[in-house]
């Protein structure tokens with residue numbers, strides 16, 4: 001799997017915009033809003049502070065590590081302190097460091113499909129081999145220990161579990177997490193939990209794997225960051241938290257390569273975590289409203305079957321019915337996505353990117369106005385065909 005198709009769609013959307021088309025992008029993997037002003041104002045105020053102009057520690061600013069630890073304590077009900085946290089260049093870097101710390105070359109890592117292609121990329125970058133575990137729509141896009149067991153071999157060292165998932169929005173319930181953690185412990189596997197969409201769960205509270213299975217703490221590495229929750233994808237700040245042996249390796253790798261994450265962006269992340277949750281709550285409520293209208297609108301289109309995502313900011317409908325009805329027009333979800341971009345000027349991502357060729361990923365981290373206009377355009381474009 002690769003995300004080249006996302007780049008191709010984005011490039012085509014940019015060209016259409018340059019030609020004057022009012023393209024609405026529902027293809028991005030990030031909120032369309034700018035970073036909240038309490039964060040940018042703080043950065044503008046502190047940018048002249050010489051304390052931020054010089055070298056810092058490889059593990060990250062103590063204040064940011066303590067704030068991340070407090071979030072982890074809240075999510076897991078376990079004690080965490082700054083020493084348990086390594087600050088990284090976003091969640092992807094945290095995943096890469098976690099995998100480098102636990103894998104030997106050729107070791108395998110279980111990842112669910114449909115899933116985010118970035119997981120495959122970081123596994124390969126760390127010298128590992130991804131083993132995909134099918135977790136389809138019929139199973140709510142959730143893998144069970146039996147599914148994982150079918151993919152496990154003696155070379156399997158770890159599994160990555162994202163909750164909510166991208167592109168599925170699937171959220172593992174507490175009991176499922178406990179079963180998976182127990183299964184992983186029995187087979188001496190590392191559980192790497194990617195909770196980057198944790199703030200965007202709509203129908204039930206988010207459960208961290210370690211809240212469901214605190215006894216897995218010595219085999220669990222938790223990944224998170226400010227990218228999605230605080231509209232800070234470009235600032236590149238995330239973290240990993242886990243046992244001391246993993247932290248020591250991660251910190252050494254940071255020290256030997258990037259020295260540390262830039263202090264100014266760490267300070268911005270400190271403000272994100274300490275500056276109140278009003279902007280995160282507002283984003284959450286906006287996305288939930290968008291999710292509900294998009295889900296309903298898509299299910300009213302003939303040939304489209306859209307499950308309701310429990311979290312994240314994407315829907316992942318099946319368009320198999322639509323492709324079957326119009327097999328002369330499109331032969332794949334990629335064709336359909338390209339046609340929607342040309343005809344309706346709405347950018348979406350074909351499911352091929354995520355290992356589900358008969359689906360589309362449609363993002364809803366946009367304004368209510370953009371959402372309503374995009375739905376209207378999709379209805380009109382597809383309505384003309386039937």
Ligand code: PLP
Nearest residue numbers: 029090091092116166196225227
């Ligand atoms: N994890 C998942 C599941 C994602 O979808 C993404 C980005 O799309 C990331 C991690 C990357 O997060 P960051 O931008 O903090 O590296």
